[in-house]
Amino acid sequence: MKPREILGELRTRPGGPFGDPRVCVALLDGPVDLTHPCFAGADLTRLDTVVQEPAGKGPMSLHGTHVASLLFGVPEGPLPGLVPRCRGLLLPVFRDGGDGRVPQLDLARAIERAVEEGAHVINISGGERAADGQADPLLDRALRLCEDHGVLVVSAVGNDGADTLQVPAAHPTVLAVGATATDGSPLDISNWGAAYRTHGILAPGDDIEGAAPGGGLASLTGSSFATPLVAGTAALLVAAQLAGGGAADPKAAGHVLLATAIAPDCADPDLPACRRGLGGSLDAVQALARVTRKEETAVTTPAAASDPTPNETPAPPPASAPAPAPAPAPAVAPAGYEAVAPAAHGTPAAPVQQAPAQQAPAPAQAPAPAPVQAPAPVQAQAPAPAPAQAQAPAQAPAPTQPPPVAAPSPAPLPPAYASARSGVRPACGCGGDPAGCTCGGEGGGTAGGRQLVYAIGTIGFDYPTEARRDGFRQQMPYITTEVNGEEVEQEPDPYNVNQLHDYLMGAPWACDKLTWTLVMDGATVYALEPEAPVAMDWGQPLVLPEDVQRERRPATELAAAKDRPFDELVAMLASAPVSPVYRVFRDAIAGQAINVDRQPDDRAAYISRVSIPGVLTGRTTRLYSGQIVPVVEVKSRGLYTWHESLLVDAVIKAITDEATNNMTEVRNLEELRLTIRSFLDKIYYQFRNLGQTSADRALNFMGTNTYSFSNMLAQGLLSSSKVPGSSKNLYALDTVTVTKSPYCRIGSDCQDVTVTFYDPEDERRSRLSYQFTIDVSDELPVTLAPVHTFLGSY
Structure with a gap:
């Protein structure tokens, strides 16, 4: 036929x-x-x-x-x-x-x-x-x-x-x-x-x-x-x-x-x-x-x-x-x-x-x-003719x-009503105007014809071949451990993240011999390749960037004022310079492995999430398991690591301080903690995505920059002070939606992320929404205009 x-x-x-x-x-x-x-x-x-x-x-x-x-x-x-x-x-x-x-x-x-x-x-x-x-x-x-x-x-x-x-x-x-x-x-x-x-x-x-x-x-x-x-x-x-x-x-x-x-x-x-x-x-x-x-x-x-x-x-x-249960794909x-005939042991038969x-x-x-x-x-x-006869x-x-x-x-x-659940935006980034379609070119989610990516996950690593893995094992130093009261040298383990981190600290030139990956809940979704470095970074900073920001003093003056042991300074100066992107990868694999229950002193060094801004290269790579994944060129700007628990603590402090000023009672801190975690879980789990569409990049950028949005979250939970009524109840997160923004700069791709809160103890009270406009046309998304607040749902 x-x-x-x-x-x-x-x-x-x-x-x-x-x-x-x-x-x-x-x-x-x-x-x-x-x-x-x-x-x-x-x-x-x-x-x-x-x-x-x-x-x-x-x-x-x-x-x-x-x-x-x-x-x-x-x-x-x-x-x-x-x-x-x-x-x-x-x-x-x-x-x-x-x-x-x-x-x-x-x-x-x-x-x-x-x-x-x-x-x-x-x-x-x-x-x-x-x-x-x-x-x-x-x-x-x-x-x-x-x-x-x-x-x-x-x-x-x-x-x-x-x-x-x-x-x-x-x-x-x-x-x-x-x-x-x-x-x-x-x-x-x-x-x-x-x-x-x-x-x-x-x-x-x-x-x-x-x-x-x-x-x-x-x-x-x-x-x-x-x-x-x-x-x-x-x-x-x-x-x-x-x-x-x-x-x-x-x-x-x-x-x-x-x-x-x-x-x-x-x-x-x-x-x-x-x-x-x-x-x-x-x-x-x-x-x-x-x-x-x-x-x-x-x-x-x-x-x-x-x-x-x-x-x-x-x-x-x-x-x-029904929502599907998470499972390996x-x-x-x-x-x-x-x-034409059943095949033994699951072997596929020939087609007609x-x-x-x-x-x-x-x-x-x-x-x-x-x-x-x-x-x-x-x-x-x-039946089909045999190959020799055809x-x-x-x-x-x-x-x-x-x-x-x-x-x-x-x-x-x-036009469709958009929810962050689906990451909606008009196809092709045209915003409803075919003449403005920029598919495959600048804007519209592409950079020089390549697809932009802004994803959230954790950093992993892989050895492309057995030879590469064994090469690392032979180059890494032996590990001294104690067995039955005696010190014994053991062969290094190339899969031990702490041993690998220590080796890369002194040999940053080996960073590009690994296949770095982005992992989402155990699934490897991208291979990561850093952009060509325009600057190098020391293995460890002499002065932390946050110290410079907090003290507003020159780095040289801070370095002189710091009371650091001489051997520590020597070790820092002896560390070879490394690409900023590789440095984040290297430190992330060690930070993700910290057990905060067993090592409470290292809680601040724990890393739970990493944001990856970049561009799909159009190339792929094969992992050791045989899986083939696309390669993303990672950009230095927007490459962040953070710890969710510390973020939650910071938001709770902001809420309690604001509640005291507004005469609002925070009756249950544990319930408040669960409310904040539910917000983050929506971003990191319920809305888990590949970070390819414009709406998903906007949503991920919001989740990445939650430190910037923590003030909004604190205000949202305290929305009762802005809504008519006598109740001082804490509000709860209702919905997170993403829509194509009607207001945007020429040549940009703008998305509105709207977060809505409601009073869980009084459904008759009005909801309160906070709307952020995010331009995702560049490798690093940026926020536009102030946050808009209005009564009711979007």
């Missing part, structure tokens, strides 16, 4: 639907062979991800190229796709040399990047089976970001042939897609589940013709190849919205697809045969007719458009789902190939490939990507990224 057959007679009409350059479709899949004739003249841009190798002969390149051709195959090419006139973003997440899986963390990265670049529809032909259907928290956050932006995510349900849930298809904000056979019945290998009834749809997925790397064509089967048919139809609906003079509303397009789907012909929806039908089968013709009819009505009779008939307003899918795998006689033969190299779980059951189709097409030159064809900016998405 060819992809445009789902359009019925519409595909044969002159000027039939081919999409609109204002509509942007993102494809998260394997590498795409852009030299294939199918893509000649298509507006496709490959974005940097953790998968950086070009398309090759492997299974993931076949998977990605095939899916891409179903969407973007040009009309003049060998296989026209559904939306060749749309702008395409290619974000490779599956690599040929891997096992066909990608961590959910990396999938979240790619989704956030697609939203930042202005995607309206995101196609994910992959997934991971999950017993409860819950995504990793960071992936959940990325999907909620799409929901708040109005971006439609379309994802495959998988090919286990079972009643099971797969992430991200099972997420309530995602349009899930299963596959049908040539007769329209659900494909035997296509998954189903109760959650898919409200937001799932079936589409043709049997023997779908598409491109193969090297210039050939292939026919493949599975839900992976049904998914782009639904995503492409959704993009056509968005194009119809724009053609009718309306705004781009991808989520509404998804609702129309569900509303016009042909429901299963079943008396009892709980029967297994009916549950396989999900929410119905795709009817692209009817969906386009409905949107076209509605848009024509909107142009001719605006009043009628604001009051649609019930039959034309599909019911939206559920708006919320599993891998996500392509959902696409049909297996049938090259049509009138088309170029499929390439010989096409083993199946690793399925998510067990191989799919046997299908009544001819005729391989001539290998095209190594693909290179062609420059994207200039196209109008995507239409602005409808």
Whole structure:
């Protein structure tokens, strides 16, 4: 089956639907062979991800190229796709040399990047089976970001042939897609589940013709190849919205697809045969007719458009789902190939490939990507020819990224109420104005075309190879310990943070031999690389910077006044200079390891959080575990470390002092401490994020600079003195929201962070909100204007 057959007679009409350059479709899949004739003249841009190798002969390149051709195959090419006139973003997440899986963390990265670049529809032909259907928290956050932006995510349900849930298809904000056979019945290998009834749809997925790397064509089967048919139809609906003079509303397009789907012909929806039908089968013709009819009505009779008939307003899918419990991020795998036979011990079986006689033969190299779980059951189709029997097409030159064809900016998405939970901002940083879109250039979350990052976590380190690790072990000095009353020298431990810290103090030139990382709750999210140093720093400061600030005296005078032992000063002067960034990394790993319960004297030296301002380099690095993470170039400005407990103590002191002045009674200091910690926990745990989107960078900057915001926090908890009423109760934190600021400097990206407090003992009293405007267009965010205070919630 060819992809445009789902359009019925519409595909044969002159000027039939081919999409609109204002509509942007993102494809998260394997590498795409852009030299294939199918893509000649298509507006496709490959974005940097953790998968950086070009398309090759492997299974993931076949998977990605095939899916891409179903969407973007040009009309003049060998296989026209559904939306060749749309702008395409290619974000490779599956690599040929891997096992066909990608961590959910990396999938979240790619989704956030697609939203930042202005995607309206995101196609994910992959997934991971999950017993409860819950995504990793960071992936959940990325999907909620799409929901708040109005971006439609379309994802495959998988090919286990079972009643099971797969992430991200099972997420309530995602349009899930299963596959049908040539007769329209659900494909035997296509998954189903109760959650898919409200937001799932079936589409043709049997023997779908598409491109193969090297210039050939292939026919493949599975839900992976049904998914782009639904995503492409959704993009056509968005194009119809724009053609009718309306705004781009991808989520509404998804609702129309569900509303016009042909429901299963079943008396009892709980029967297994009916549950396989999900929410119905795709009817692209009817969906386009409905949107076209509605848009024509909107142009001719605006009043009628604001009051649609019930039959034309599909019911939206559920708006919320239980919050996922924190868990290690599993891998996500392509959902696409049909297996021809069960494989022993979980080994993936070969996919079905049938090259049509009138088309170029499929390439010989096409083993199946690793399925998510067990191989799919046997299908009544001819098995794929053995590699030795297949005729391989001539290998095209190594693909290179062609420059994207200039196209109008995507239409602005409808403004959304933003919450810090999702880190909302209009796609592409356009602020609702397509003419002001700065994606891929200065502003809009980029620096010189690179993505800005402002993240919060802890510092880790890694050895890229065993040789590098053993090199450190041999260079580090032996450790003297006491065993049975006798001093014994022991071999150093390169994983002991204190030993490593002491070694780097005297050998700072070894700092760049480590792979420094940013860790969030045990998950490594970035590799850290310092910017080129413009200045060096001594291993230890002769005079602490805070001493200079507090005393307002010259450093030389303070140094002379300090009573320090001579050998300590000599040790300081003997320490070699080190990059300021490396110094923070080196000291952080030791500060994070301090046990304040056992070492109360070192409480002030404990480090619980580190802020990382920087820019994604477009490069990746492989950790010792085999995980591949993107590299961030870390900037010195904004690189801070801090201790949460000391911060809480400082805020409590400010509150008690202010309460005394206002005659307000602080009755329970422990309750106050818990209230303050709940505020910090919202920033550091509930709103944990990758620090890539503008809203997330603004939120993280606020959490980083909580010392600057401690006065606001103290005032917020004492809001009763500013709100009418006689009660002097302490207020509590209510919400933290982030929205695109309507006021901003030219060329900047400004976000409003609003913190709202309420009286927990009297809900009738007004809430009090504090609003901060933060410019995140530079590597180090900055606050703008004074804090605005107003009654009520935002």
